[in-house]
Every structure is written in structure tokens, then in C-alpha cells.
Amino acid sequence: MIRKLTEQDHDQVLAFLSEEPSINLFIIGDIEVFGYSSEFQEIWAEFDEQNNSIKAVLLRFHQSFIPYAKGEFDTEGFVSIMKRYNQPVLLSGKSDIVEKFEAFDDLQLGKKQATFFAECLTDEYLNIIDQSIAINKATIEEVDQIIEIRESIEEFVIRDDARELLVQAMESNTARTYYTEDHGVITSCVSTTAENSMSAMIVGVCTRKEYRRQGLATTIMQKLFQDVLDEGKTLCLFYDNPAAGRIYKRLGFKDIGMWTMYR
Template structure:
């Protein structure tokens, strides 16, 4: 049985999501930030006949996030439910072994198979050029941030929501390195919980690559959240980016898929 989750389900949901907290980060973060009654986030549960919570999926803006503690996911049932309820989305995100089960039922134009990594304090080796000035973004940078993100070839096909970017900025989670009055490199915290922070949107404009800018920005934002007692997480499918992250201390914990219709 599939039904929308409410605040009355909160403890059961939290217990369920904490079994694989790194892979549940996005859903946990959205629940903490938006709760169960929101115009931008909705979460559903799949229950057994004894009311045991078996799987969950959530919709944040136009992104569907799937999660389960097992390697099986009732993709056909979820697809039928979404179709019957006329629930629209254009991006699917989830642990690879779960997301792949949707491929028999849905067509996607772009599929990104990412390494998922986490950084703990004991592994952190910052790569910071002290001559570079990394600052937090403010709302006046929104348009320039979107312009840079949409110019990155590796991000082609991804849907960056202006309102989501503004939320990240307002939360103090977007870090910039500026040069010649433009954004040269950036990284942002796209989701955080009481224990974890997800670092995403890492990019450098073409004229400023191979200068160590991304290393400095990622090290700076990672250090900020580590100092707050959080474990940092990020994903990548670009080997060059992965080499930077591993040098900083990020270690692989699994694989994630981002698939866009």
C-alpha cells in the first residue's frame, strides 16, 4: 500500500531512514527543512499489510528521490501510482541498485552514474590556497550562479531551480571564488541534516580551470561543515573531479544515479 506520509508517521520514518543515513540524506534534509506539508516537498511510504514501512519516495520540486533499506524496489508499483495520481517529475535520484529498477518502466534521456563519497574529520586533508579569497554568496549572485551552473558541460540536462538556489544562498551554503568581477568557481551545500551535509554544484568556469580553484572552494566549504560536527557527502562522475575529492579525503561509500527524462 502506498500513501502520503504525515507528521504522525515521523518517528517510524526517521527510524527507517537512519538505517542508511548517507543515502537517505536528501529525504531526511527535506523533512527537517519542510516537514510533511509543503508546496515543494512531498513524501510517500510503501507499507506491508502489517503497516511495516518498506520503502519511501519523495518529490522535491521536479526531482523524485527513491530510498529503501533493501536492494529491491517496487518500481512498477511506484510508476503506476505516480501515473494514476498525475504526479509530474523530470529527474530521478537514488542509490544505483534502486534507480536502475525504474529503467524497465521509464525512458530517460540522460543517466549519470555517480560515485558517492563521504568525508570524516580524521580523513580531511585540506587543499587551500591561502592567496585565494573564498566568500559566501548572497542573493545578488543568484543569476550569475545559475549562468555558471548551466554553462557546465557535465551538468547539461540537469534542472537547476532558481528558488532552490536562493534557498541554498539564504541558508549560507553557497561558497564562491570570484575573479575579474565574475564567479570563477563555486560549491554549495544542497542538503543538510543534523549529522550530514551534501556538497554539490562544484564547478569552475573554463577560463579558470587548472588553477586549483575547485580544490580551495571544496576544501573551504567542507572544513566549514566539518567544524560544525557534520560529515560531508558528495557525488561525482568526472574522474578529474574525483581525484581532487579523494586528495581532500573523501572516500567512496557507494553509487548513486541521477536520471533525467
């Protein structure tokens, strides 16, 4: 049985999701901030009819969907929900879960991208922060510059609503960006997203080409990582570049699985 969740289901669904807080940080964060009655967010769950326990969850946030399950689940039932909205479907999640949806020819999925998923639980690998590099925390005033520098990175895919989502995330305290600048121009930045009471995702690590190889991004990451870990949260990130993976692992990250996105 699949039904839409309400505030009355909160404790049960959080208990289900919190067994893998890193994998579920997007769903947990969105539930904590936006709840169950926002126009842009809905959450459904499949229940075991025998004991009314949750088997799987599906989140819609704007035009994106994230499913999560611990075993077999009603994939066809979730497909029928996603088909009510615009296609192609923007889908992401743990690879062994979301790849089940590829079997449905009538579900139009976007371009597939698989990445490594890593988490960090300790600050023991962080170095002393270079105090000669001034690091700032971004406000709404810096949003346009943050989007502009991200758009300059060839590997990044920037959504049409990226500015709107970043502003919303900043205002809801589910994201923060640290950056360096040179005469008022942002030269390098690192952001979090989907911050919640348990975890935070690192995204948007970027440096303008003319400022690279100066250690700016690494220094910003160390400052951001330390601040988030000091708050008792787990750090998570995606990577598909082996060189980047080596940098993250030197800072204490460990691979915990694969994450697949269809965009």
C-alpha cells in the first residue's frame, strides 16, 4: 500500500530514514525544513500491510524525485506517481534503487550520471587552516556571483532554477557557501546543501581558472568541514573524478556506495 505522508507520520518516517542518515540527507533535510504540506514538496511511503511498517519512501521536491528502500518495493507504484508530473523525470538516489526504474520504458528519464558517494565522520585528517587566506561566508548578495562561477566550470550542469533554489536553501539555512575573493570578485567557493540536523552535503567546489593551484578550494573546504563537523553533523559528497576523490580521502572521506542521477 502506497499513500501520501502527513505530519502524523513524521516520527515513523524519520526513524526509517535515520538508519542511513548520509544516504538520506536530502529527504531528511527537506522534511525537516519544508514538512508535508508544501506546494513544491510531497512524500509518499509504501507500507507493509501486515504490520504497517514502512518499506520505501518517495520524495518529490519541485521537479526532482528521490526514492529510498531497504529491500524490494513497489517500483511500478512509484512510477505511476512520477508520471503525473513533467517528463523527462529528474530522478536521483542510491544506485541500486534508482536503476530499477530504467526497466520502465514509459518513464522518460534524463541523462544518467553515476558518482561515488562518500562520507566523513572525523576531523582528524584536517590540517591547520592557512590564516593568510581570508575566507568569507556568503549572503544572498553573493548568489549571482556564486551561480556565475559555477557556470564557468565545464563539468558542472547548472539547472535553470539554480538561483531560485540557492536563495531558498540559504533562507531556510539548509545551505551555506564559503568563498575567497579578489577585489570584490569571488575567486573560489565551496558550498553545502541539504543541511539537516544530522548531516550536510558538500557541493559546488570550484575555482576560477586564473586562480587555480593556489590551494584556495582546499583551504575553504578545511574551514567548512571543520565548522560542520564541530556542529556534530556528518559530511557527505559525490565525486566522479579520481583526482578529486584522492583529495577528499586525504581529508577523511570514505566511500560508502554509488549515487545515480538522471538529469
